[in-house]
Amino acid sequence: MSTLSPAVLKRKKRLSKLTPYGFVAPATITMLLLVVYPILYGFYISFFDTNLVNKWKWVGLTYYGKAFTDASFTHSLWMTVIFTTFVVLGHFLLGFVFANILNKPIRFKTFFRGVLIIPWLFPDVVVAYLFKWILNTQSGILNALLMHLGLIQEPIGWLTQSATAFPCVIFVSIWKGFPLVMIQILAGIQTINTDMYEAASIDGANGWQQFRYVTLPALKPILTTVLILDTVWVFKQFTLIWLTTAGGPGSTTMVSAVEIYKNAFNYFKYGYASAQSVFILVICYLIGVVFRRLLKDD
Amino acid sequence: MTNSQRARWGSAIRYFILVLGCLLVLLPVSWMIITSLKTMQDITLSKGVELFPNGPTVSNYITIWSEYPMLSYIKNSLISVGGSTIFAVVCAALCGYGLSRYEFGGKKFLLSFLLVTQMFPAVMKIIPYYKILVNVHLNDTAFGLMIVYASFSIPFCTWMMYGYFKTISTSLDEAARIDGCSPLQTFFKVVLPLTIPGLVATTIYAFLQNWNEYMFASVLIRSDDKKTLTFGISSMADAYRIQWNYLMSASIIASVPTMLIFVFLQKQLIAGMTAGAVKE
Numbered sequence: 001m002s003t004l005s006p007a008v009l010k011r012k013k014r015l016s017k018l019t020p021y022g023f024v025a026p027a028t029i030t031m032l033l034l035v036v037y038p039i040l041y042g043f044y045i046s047f048f049d050t051n052l053v054n055k056w057k058w059v060g061l062t063y064y065g066k067a068f069t070d071a072s073f074t075h076s077l078w079m080t081v082i083f084t085t086f087v088v089l090g091h092f093l094l095g096f097v098f099a100n101i102l103n104k105p106i107r108f109k110t111f112f113r114g115v116l117i118i119p120w121l122f123p124d125v126v127v128a129y130l131f132k133w134i135l136n137t138q139s140g141i142l143n144a145l146l147m148h149l150g151l152i153q154e155p156i157g158w159l160t161q162s163a164t165a166f167p168c169v170i171f172v173s174i175w176k177g178f179p180l181v182m183i184q185i186l187a188g189i190q191t192i193n194t195d196m197y198e199a200a201s202i203d204g205a206n207g208w209q210q211f212r213y214v215t216l217p218a219l220k221p222i223l224t225t226v227l228i229l230d231t232v233w234v235f236k237q238f239t240l241i242w243l244t245t246a247g248g249p250g251s252t253t254m255v256s257a258v259e260i261y262k263n264a265f266n267y268f269k270y271g272y273a274s275a276q277s278v279f280i281l282v283i284c285y286l287i288g289v290v291f292r293r294l295l296k297d298d
Numbered sequence: 299m300t301n302s303q304r305a306r307w308g309s310a311i312r313y314f315i316l317v318l319g320c321l322l323v324l325l326p327v328s329w330m331i332i333t334s335l336k337t338m339q340d341i342t343l344s345k346g347v348e349l350f351p352n353g354p355t356v357s358n359y360i361t362i363w364s365e366y367p368m369l370s371y372i373k374n375s376l377i378s379v380g381g382s383t384i385f386a387v388v389c390a391a392l393c394g395y396g397l398s399r400y401e402f403g404g405k406k407f408l409l410s411f412l413l414v415t416q417m418f419p420a421v422m423k424i425i426p427y428y429k430i431l432v433n434v435h436l437n438d439t440a441f442g443l444m445i446v447y448a449s450f451s452i453p454f455c456t457w458m459m460y461g462y463f464k465t466i467s468t469s470l471d472e473a474a475r476i477d478g479c480s481p482l483q484t485f486f487k488v489v490l491p492l493t494i495p496g497l498v499a500t501t502i503y504a505f506l507q508n509w510n511e512y513m514f515a516s517v518l519i520r521s522d523d524k525k526t527l528t529f530g531i532s533s534m535a536d537a538y539r540i541q542w543n544y545l546m547s548a549s550i551i552a553s554v555p556t557m558l559i560f561v562f563l564q565k566q567l568i569a570g571m572t573a574g575a576v577k578e
Contacts, residue, residue, distance in 0.1 A: 016481075019396075019400065019481045020396045020399070020400030020401075020402040020405075021396075021402065022396075022481075023392045023393060023395055023396025023397075023399075023400070023481075023485075024392070024393045024396040024397065024408060026388070026389045026392055026393070027389040027390060027392065027393035027452050027456055028393065028408065030389055030448065030449065030452055031411075031415070031449070031452055031453065034445065034446075034448065034449030034452075035415055035418070035423075035449055035453070037426075037430075038423050038426035038427055038430060038449075039418060039422065039423065039426070041426040041429070041430065042422050042423065042425060042426045045425060045426065045429070052425075052428070052429045052432070094319070097315060098315075098316070098319055101312045101315060101316055104309075104312060106309070106312060106313070106316070112316050112319075112320065114560075114564070115319075115320045115323055115324060116319055116320065116323060117560070117568075118323050118324075118327060119323055120571070121553065121556040121557060121560055122549075122553050122556070123509065123510035123512070123528050123552055123553065123556075124510055124512055124528075125510075125512045125528040125529075125531050125532055125549075125552070126330075126528075126531070126549040126552055126553055129531070129532075129535060129545055129546075129549060130326055130327075130329070130330050130546070130549065131326065132535075133329075133330075133333065133542050133545070133546070134326060134329055139341060139342065139542075141329055175322070175323075175326070180571055183568055183571045183572055184571065184572050187568075187572040207308075229416070232416065232417055235419075236419045236420055236421070238420070238421065238513050239512045239513055242513075243512075243532060243535075256421075257419070257420075257421045260421045261421060261424075261513070264424070264425050265517060270425050270429075273421075273425060274422070274425050274426075277419055277421050277422035277425070278422065280419040280421065280422065281417070281418060281419055281422050284417040284418075284419055285414070285417050287417075288417055
C-alpha cells in the first residue's frame, strides 16, 4: 500500500466516494424509469381528454373539478371508506384474537397456525371465484345447504342483491387478508418479554388488564405500521371485488379502484380516470400521515 | 371459581375459537377441492348437498390441459414472475447493501421514497404502463409484464434486504477490506452469504406477490397464449356457462407453488410476511 503514488491514492479515494452510488444505481435507475416516470406520465395524462392513440385534447384541471362534483366518484370514495373500515377492523379483530391464542401454550400450535395462514396463500383470483361459486344463486353450496336445512325457501342472490352483495364482498376480503395481520401481530407479541407479564400478574393484573397495559403498549409501533400498510392495501383492493361483483349490482360495491378501472378500460376515459387516481394517491398518502400522527407515542 | 377452573375454561374457549377459525378456513377450501373432483353433470344434478352422485373423479385435472392452454399460462407466469423476481432481488440486494453500509447524499430521500411507493395506488400506474408498453411494442408480451412486475417488487424487496443487512455487523466488512477485498467482493463473498435466509424470504415474497397478480396482466395482455395463470383462470369464467369444476381444478393448480413454498419453506415465508411490520 505504501508504494502507491499520491495520484493513485487520490483516484482511489474519489472512486470509493462513488462506491455507494454504484450499489444503489441499478435499483434507483430502474425505479426512476419504472415508477417515477409512469407516475409523472399519469399526471400528464390527467390533463388531457385522450384515447391514448391520436386524440390529445388539453383540458387542464377540468377533470379534477369534475371528480369533485361527480356523484358516482364521490359515491365510490364513500364505498371505499366503508369497505376499508370494515375489512381492516375485521382483519385486526381476527388477527388479534388468533395471534393472542397462538401465543399461549396450546397443543397442535403449528397445525392451527398453518391452517389459519391458508387463505393468504391463495391468489386473489382463486379466492374471488371460490366464493363466487359458493355464493352462487342457483347452484351454490350455501343456498343448497340453507334450503336443505329449511332455513330459507327461495335461493338468495348473495352477490346479485344489493342488500347482501356488499357484506359478502367485505367478508371475502376479511377472509383473504386476516392471516397476514395475524402473523404480523403474532411476530410482534413474541418479541414482548415474558417477565413483563409475570410482573403484571404478581401485581394482580387480570387477563384483560395484562392485555391493555402490557401487550397493547408494547405492540404499538408494530400495530401502527401494520395498520397503515393494511389500510392502504385494502383501500387499493381491486381483484376480489372486480371478479365477484364488478362493482354491482348497480353500484352497491363500486369502490374507487373498480370505478377508475371501468372508466379507463371499459369507457376509455383515460384522462378522467388518471385524474381520479391522482385523488386516490393523495388520499392514500394522507392515510399514512394521519395514522402516524394519531398513533404517535404520546 | 378457583384459578385452575378458570384456566381450564380459558383454554377450552381458546380451543373452541381456534377450531371455529379452522372451520371457517377449511370449509370453503374443501368445497374447492370437492368441486374440482366432480363432473359437470354432478354439479348440475346434485344441487350441491349430495357430494358425489357418481363418485369423485380426477378427470378435470386431465381435461383442462387440453381444454385450455394451461401449459402456456404456466410458462408465461413463470417467465414474467421468475424473471422479475430475479431482477428485483438482485437490484434490491445491491441497493439494500449500499444503504446499510454507506452514508451518501440522497440516502434519506431514497429511503423515504422506497416507503412512499407503497402508497401509490396500482390503478394509477396502470394507465401510463399501458400506454408506455404500447409505445415500445411490449404490450401483450411476457417480457413487458416482467418489467412491470419488477417495478412492483424492487421497492419492497430493497426495504426488506436493507433490514437484513443492518443486522450484520460491519466489522466483517472491515476485516474483508483489510484482507484486500474490493467493495463488490466484500458484498458477494462475505456479507451476502450471511443473508441467505433474508434473501430467500425476499425472493419468496416477490415471487408470491407477482404470481398472484391479476389486474395488470388483464390490461397488458390480450392474446390467449400470452396470458398468465391468474388471468387465464379468470378468462375460463368468461364463458356463458361457467365450468366450475374446471375453474376449481385450475385454481388448485395455480395455488400449488404457494402451497409447496408453505410446506417446505414455512419459516422463510413467515419471515417474508412479517418483514413489513417488524422492521425496527
